[in-house]
Amino acid sequence: MTMASDSYALQLDEMIQLFQEYKSGSVTLDNITKLCQTLGLESFIDDIDAETSRLSTASKIIVIDIDFSKSIGRVKDVKLVLASNFDNFNYFNEPVVQANNDSNSNEGSNILLNSLTQYPDLHQFHHNLKFLYLLDTFSSINIDANNNGGPNNDGGGGEFSGELDLFKYFTELAQFLRQYFADQGAPLKVVTNLNNRFGIYIMTQLDRVLLAKITFEKSRDSQQRLYEYVYYEGNKEWINESPESFTSGVSMVMEISDKTNPTWFPKDYVPKELVLDEGDSNDKINDVSPNEFMNSLSMNASRGKFQVMNDFTTQLVPLRKFDISNDNSELIIEILRWIQWSRTVLYPIYKTLNAPEDEATKGDAGKEGTVTANGPQGRHGSVAAEHRKRRHSSKNKRSSMTEATMLKEEGLQQFNLQELMTDQDTDLNQGSEKASTGLLGVDKMQVDDQAIDDSDTTCQLVFSEDRVSLENVAQCTLYDDMAKWDSFIEAFKTYSI
């Protein structure tokens, strides 16, 4: 077993994987056998009769029977059996017709069979087989103690105390999530397996837009434990079923499905150690990255019909994948909330403001914009519950922004904002916030009034990561419900025309 840590073996593994990804081969019995064996599954071919060959491929828990027709040279049927107590594993697509329970007519179709009949090569099958093999490898079940996995299991010891059947957990997870979303009042639909791929898919209830996928993945740290967190309806919370039952080396992950644009998050929305796949910071939406755009907006810039007040207290980073294992499952709803908030509210505003126009405001903006973006970073720790505090801290911040705007409007633009902020230290403690507000003797209403006075055609838009407001017409925050977001955007659109 020390072999696995050997760099020679690792390089071979990498080559094998590259070849597999490059060309998994056409759908022949020979190629399927090779693929299975290369993954580490024991495979045998039996001639059932003159017409059918059966390839049986198996690991610790899974047994897959693939029936191949000799005459037509195609796969006829695939069955998956688990050698564990649990044999209700769902390897079917979610039934296509929803809200209609006459099960026979619209039962979902067999993913494994589809992967071998609907595609020109074995790529899809390979992908699905890897998922099954992962669940197999990292399930801790006492069936056969001496068989602890193939090349993936480089943890060494592999001493499991309790049991965690990932096949069972995966199957039950969808129901937990449904209940969880229902209790949270989140209008989300949970679907097990989609488009012939394993996974738990989360989409919007109404227009079925895919938001994210939950699946399992080998963790970076092979010692990392996964406990069986289940959702209890009674307490309305995720609870560790049993502290003795865990498995090591695998994580539950949530991946954002971003066919259109990468999703940008406030830098500390999710604790750093839970971010598995950071997108490319250079990814752009409409040719400008959100951060560049924020920096280009001065404190109080005019964009089209709007007098924009840039109230962002943090930088945005594109994130794609998160570790939601164990008690991090509480993050699921927060992340989904953000995805929807950014798609429903932030992007449309961003797009409108960023529509090609004169670049007049770009000049002196850089300096101040950077201060906005960097100022509050020190406050944000990487604690799991940070996002709850964050809202509070950005409120503190807001008043300091307001006063900066005031200074500008009173003709004090020459004031270096960096000095101003470090001097007064507004964003570090609440006490000084009070003092400085008192010092300037203004409150928000006055700002709004003044903005209206400035011009009768423009409308003041305060734009920040978790709160937007349109003069005294409309406003909404990340924590409002979606109906309020929608009505805000409607109001915003009316003004932007």
Place this chain on the structure above:
Amino acid sequence: MLQNEGLRQVHDMLVPHDDQSTQPSEFVPHLFYSLYQIRKDPSNSNQLETSTGFIKHRLKNCKSLIATNEDCRNLLSKSVEEWQQDIRNKEKELEVKRKMLDDLGKRLQVFKERK
């Protein structure tokens, strides 16, 4: 499918046929499977040589066939896209020539009428 005899032979040598019983496997799946076997049994490192021998052999045959076959060499000297471009160019040339002939014909007609 392939009309050129040489290319058809090359194709037959490299791509497996439908009747799997007689034909050895596809190259890439065979390669990763062979690598996997070495991975499993590192002591036998000659294995790759033996197990992928047939790939080498067939590539060699292909090479010598192409080397001796003028048609093959010529056809394989351009990529599909390059051939498409080539065809477009030839069509343009033909168009120009046709137009020239047309013009000549018209001028001849004029001369005839003058006489």
